[in-house]
Amino acid sequence: xxKIKISxxxxxxxxxxxxxxxxxxxxxxxxxxxxxxxxxCAAKLIDNKVDIGLVPVAALLNIPDYHIISDYCIGAIGxxxxxxxxSNKPIEEVESLRLDLQSRTSNNLARVLLKNFWKKNPVIVSxxxxxxxxxxxxxxxxxxxxxxxxxxxxLAEEWIRFTGLPFAFAVxxxxxxxxxxxxxxxxxxxxxxxxxRDEVIASLPSVPNFDLHDxxxxxxxxxxxxxxxxxxKRFHQYIQEL
Numbered sequence: 582x583x584k585i586k587i588s589x590x591x592x593x594x595x596x597x598x599x600x601x602x603x604x605x606x607x608x609x610x611x612x613x614x615x616x617x618x619x620x621x622c623a624a625k626l627i628d629n630k631v632d633i634g635l636v637p638v639a640a641l642l643n644i645p646d647y648h649i650i651s652d653y654c655i656g657a658i659g660x661x662x663x664x665x666x667x668s669n670k671p672i673e674e675v676e677s678l679r680l681d682l683q684s685r686t687s688n689n690l691a692r693v694l695l696k697n698f699w700k701k702n703p704v705i706v707s708x709x710x711x712x713x714x715x716x717x718x719x720x721x722x723x724x725x726x727x728x729x730x731x732x733x734x735x736l737a738e739e740w741i742r743f744t745g746l747p748f749a750f751a752v753x754x755x756x757x758x759x760x761x762x763x764x765x766x767x768x769x770x771x772x773x774x775x776x777x778r779d780e781v782i783a784s785l786p787s788v789p790n791f792d793l794h795d796x797x798x799x800x801x802x803x804x805x806x807x808x809x810x811x812x813x814k815r816f817h818q819y820i821q822e823l
Contacts, residue, residue: 584613585613586630587614588634589617591618594655596785598774600773600774619685626756633755635752635753637750639689642820644756655749655751656750656803656809657737664720666717669732672732673699673701676704678704680717687736692705724790
């Protein structure tokens with residue numbers, strides 16, 4: 582049997598998924614599993630280099646025949662505490678925004694909020710060496726950084742203020758139909774890891790000025806609910822209107 586190729590994301594918020602995937606030897610024999618940053622994970626699924634990926638939801642628009650295959654996601658129902666716009670001035674005064682090269686969804690989320698919520702149209706900067714009034718940053722690099730800037734905007738929190746919906750940053754998706762028996766097993770493996778988050782947290786090195794227990798038990802909301810699916814549809818519509 583050909584192994585199913587899976588690209589997962591190498592951030593702390595995916596450690597429970599990784600724990601579940603790596604704890605089941607029978608499952609591991611059926612897959613080729615690699616870890617990437619979100620943008621690379623998306624590119625591999627778009628380019629058909631893998632069959633399944635934990636992909637930023639913005640990337641789904643670039644996958645013609647995508648299938649969301651899991652009951653779980655990287656989501657938030659309040660401040661997520663790892664997806665930010667950091668700024669030296671209030672958002673109303675921001676005239677330029679530097680994007681995060683590791684991100685697709687969060688860059689688009691920032692642009693959607695700027696246009697539709699904050700009613701701003703700043704110059705968008707991709708060159709990481711170019712100065713800007715504010716910048717998007719995601720993932721582990723943001724841990725403990727909230728107090729380093731005078732103005733900090735949690736993009737999950739701002740989306741909820743804007744729409745009243747939760748948010749899904751990344752979903753497990755395939756670029757082709759996947760056998761339902763495999764999907765069922767995949768969901769069981771992911772749930773195994775999520776159910777053992779306390780064990781996962783205990784195994785992680787501490788982070789200065791950052792509460793990993795709060796992050797993985799409260800800030801990241803893993804079930805892919807109907808409301809999060811509605812949020813994905815709404816988000817896609819806003820992206821297409823940018």
